[in-house]
């Protein structure tokens with residue numbers, strides 16, 4: 001789920017964001033690099049998004065063919081050109097293999113808000129990587145894009161994702177009951193929000 005990515009892709013484009021750039025800037029953290037995805041990353045995207053554990057609480061069911069990963073990579077490029085979706089590949093600093101993605105979706109220039117999403121291949125869970133990538137995403141969204149608000153939703157059962165959001169200061173804002181129909185069941189969506197003012201206050205602590 002943004003987490004619940006694709007449902008939001010068609011919102012108002014934001015042409016002012018990073019105008020002139022032909023690809024996303026690379027973001028670097030202590031252990032990770034968030035970089036532009038290319039067609040060479042399609043097999044890695046397939047590995048991530050065909051993993052049932054990764055896709056258990058995502059906004060669509062797991063990929064079953066490489067073609068779906070190809071379509072995702074193409075969509076990432078075209079939605080970047082519209083400035084409505086920024087999706088980075090996450091790699092270790094020590095190599096260039098994509099182990100996950102970090103996303104700003106539904107970018108809206110007038111309201112200055114976006115959703116955040118992240119997914120890591122399950123082989124890389126539990127080492128603080130998602131928190132590290134999300135911190136970089138949040139910092140970029142507020143300080144470089146000058147957004148006012150970030151939002152996310154997570155299945156209430158997705159404890160790891162909820163914890164990632166809480167660690168960055170996101171606050172719970174409500175529950176949408178039976179928001180998604182996936183794997184033959186209705187799934188609830190817990191809503192989270194983080195304001196620029198919340199972020200600024202955290203930096204002063």
Ligand SMILES: CC(C)(COP(=O)(O)OP(=O)(O)OC[C@H]1O[C@@H](n2cnc3c(N)ncnc32)[C@H](O)[C@@H]1OP(=O)(O)O)[C@@H](O)C(=O)NCCC(=O)NCCS
Nearest residue numbers: 001003054119120125126127128129130131154160161163
């Ligand atoms: C959610 C996800 C990105 C977390 O990645 P991660 O790198 O393992 O997360 P982190 O290591 O940064 O852990 C974040 C926090 O969650 C906690 N956590 C991680 N897995 C947990 C679990 N299974 N149960 C409870 N807490 C868990 C960690 O302990 C950490 O909290 P702490 O610092 O207070 O100890 C990863 O599980 C994933 O890709 N899931 C599938 C995709 C997905 O659901 N994305 C989000 C959609 S809403």
